[in-house]
Amino acid sequence: MGKQSYHHGDLRRALLDAAAEVIAESGPVALSLRDLARRAGVSHAAPAHHFGDKAGLLTALATEGYERLYAELQASGGEGFLGLGVAYVRFALANPAHFEVMFQPSLFHTDEPVLSAARERARAALYAGAGELTGEAGQADAERLAGLAGWSMAHGFAMLKLSGSMPQSHATPDQEARAVLGQLAAPRPA
Amino acid sequence: MGKQSYHHGDLRRALLDAAAEVIAESGPVALSLRDLARRAGVSHAAPAHHFGDKAGLLTALATEGYERLYAELQASGGEGFLGLGVAYVRFALANPAHFEVMFQPSLFHTDEPVLSAARERARAALYAGAGELTGEAGQADAERLAGLAGWSMAHGFAMLKLSGSMPQSHATPDQEARAVLGQLAAPRPA
DNA sequence: TGTACATCAGTGAACGCGCGTTCACTGATGTAC
DNA sequence: TGTACATCAGTGAACGCGCGTTCACTGATGTAC
Numbered sequence: 001m002g003k004q005s006y007h008h009g010d011l012r013r014a015l016l017d018a019a020a021e022v023i024a025e026s027g028p029v030a031l032s033l034r035d036l037a038r039r040a041g042v043s044h045a046a047p048a049h050h051f052g053d054k055a056g057l058l059t060a061l062a063t064e065g066y067e068r069l070y071a072e073l074q075a076s077g078g079e080g081f082l083g084l085g086v087a088y089v090r091f092a093l094a095n096p097a098h099f100e101v102m103f104q105p106s107l108f109h110t111d112e113p114v115l116s117a118a119r120e121r122a123r124a125a126l127y128a129g130a131g132e133l134t135g136e137a138g139q140a141d142a143e144r145l146a147g148l149a150g151w152s153m154a155h156g157f158a159m160l161k162l163s164g165s166m167p168q169s170h171a172t173p174d175q176e177a178r179a180v181l182g183q184l185a186a187p188r189p190a
Numbered sequence: 191m192g193k194q195s196y197h198h199g200d201l202r203r204a205l206l207d208a209a210a211e212v213i214a215e216s217g218p219v220a221l222s223l224r225d226l227a228r229r230a231g232v233s234h235a236a237p238a239h240h241f242g243d244k245a246g247l248l249t250a251l252a253t254e255g256y257e258r259l260y261a262e263l264q265a266s267g268g269e270g271f272l273g274l275g276v277a278y279v280r281f282a283l284a285n286p287a288h289f290e291v292m293f294q295p296s297l298f299h300t301d302e303p304v305l306s307a308a309r310e311r312a313r314a315a316l317y318a319g320a321g322e323l324t325g326e327a328g329q330a331d332a333e334r335l336a337g338l339a340g341w342s343m344a345h346g347f348a349m350l351k352l353s354g355s356m357p358q359s360h361a362t363p364d365q366e367a368r369a370v371l372g373q374l375a376a377p378r379p380a
Numbered sequence: 381t382g383t384a385c386a387t388c389a390g391t392g393a394a395c396g397c398g399c400g401t402t403c404a405c406t407g408a409t410g411t412a413c
Numbered sequence: 414t415g416t417a418c419a420t421c422a423g424t425g426a427a428c429g430c431g432c433g434t435t436c437a438c439t440g441a442t443g444t445a446c
Contacts (some may be wrong), residue, residue, distance in 0.1 A: 196406085196407050196408055222399065222400085223399085223400070224398070224399060224400080235400095235402085235403095238400085243400080
């Protein structure tokens with residue numbers, strides 16, 4: 001604790017972490033740069049040095065979110081749709097603040113190139129799992145629909161879980177996600 | 191325009207409408223009671239009369255959201271899971287601000303009895319469609335999973351659509367929702 | 381090894397602003413008789 | 414039909430607060446020679 005030197009060391013990191021904490025606890029409405037500075041033990045004008053303004057900070061947070069999502073999706077490589085979906089949910093539950101900000105474009109600078117690149121990378125990794133859901137390869141339209149269906153399901157599951165809307169379950173989140181997402185690929189009774 | 195009388199007529203309604211407009215445009219972060227009063231052409235202290243505070247107003251908005259969702263679900267009666275899902279999406283796209291607030295409990299008074307009742311009613315109507323998704327009736331667990339899967343999918347589709355994350359489509363939202371949600375019930379190729 | 385200088389991160393005082401909340405009030409509406 | 418009174422909706426002035434932003438500054442770090 002306490003800063004040993006005039007310089008913080010990694011103020012940027014500290015501010016992003018503090019922001020994620022505040023948002024996870026109280027939502028983006030409660031966020032203020034002055035409060036983050038206070039939490040990081042730094043003067044209230046310091047954040048502007050790193051992010052310019054509030055939207056700048058949230059742009060950085062969203063970018064980091066897409067990078068982490070991409071990493072999580074990659075780490076599930078080869079496990080097909082179900083693996084990707086479970087990874088998507090795991091990311092969202094582990095990074096609720098990032099996840100929330102990523103899908104609220106009014107909060108950040110949507111035209112930031114670094115952000116766009118990170119988002120595009122994550123999206124590509126996500127769509128890679130769509131083909132597997134359709135029996136016949138190359139059926140572009142069927143593939144598109146199956147991809148959207150899978151993404152919608154994983155996204156909705158994570159959202160509902162995070163907002164506390166889901167009934168409690170005895171299973172771990174991973175198990176529950178797997179069971180629910182599995183409904184999409186499961187054969188239906190005649 | 192301009193108020194003909196000292197009394198507004200239906201200030202409560204006007205404030206809720208203004209709030210929905212602001213939130214749909216700029217998110218809940220941009221909401222302030224003074225701004226709503228301004229939009230309604232009324233003194234800045236007036237909103238407190240009807241809602242107490244900002245969370246009170248958002249509680250009313252969330253409650254109205256659950257009532258409208260319930261009505262929309264009822265109106266699709268008898269069409270089974272697909273009808274319910276499409277109705278869910280239709281509600282969300284028609285009432286983006288309500289939808290957004292309903293699932294951010296940090297914004298309103300979650301313990302309000304009127305709110306809880308409305309939410310419970312909507313939830314019951316939603317779950318009524320779950321049974322249809324499983325072949326054998328009375329399979330409580332399979333029914334639960336299928337219900338969560340369907341809800342997740344409809345919710346996620348609406349969320350992604352509203353946040354502008356979905357690729358553009360030539361189809362109407364209703365058609366698109368039907369095509370995507372249909373993936374859950376469609377027979378899979380062997 | 382030492383000195384000079386440039387760069388960078390964070391400071392702290394100052395500003396103006398919009399906000400939520402309070403409160404005594406006033407104008408309009410509704411009801412009892 | 415008229416009068417008296419209660420209730421209610423909205424007013425407007427006042428308050429204190431936390432915020433974002435600006436700016437001249439200072440202390441620390443890194444680099445050239």
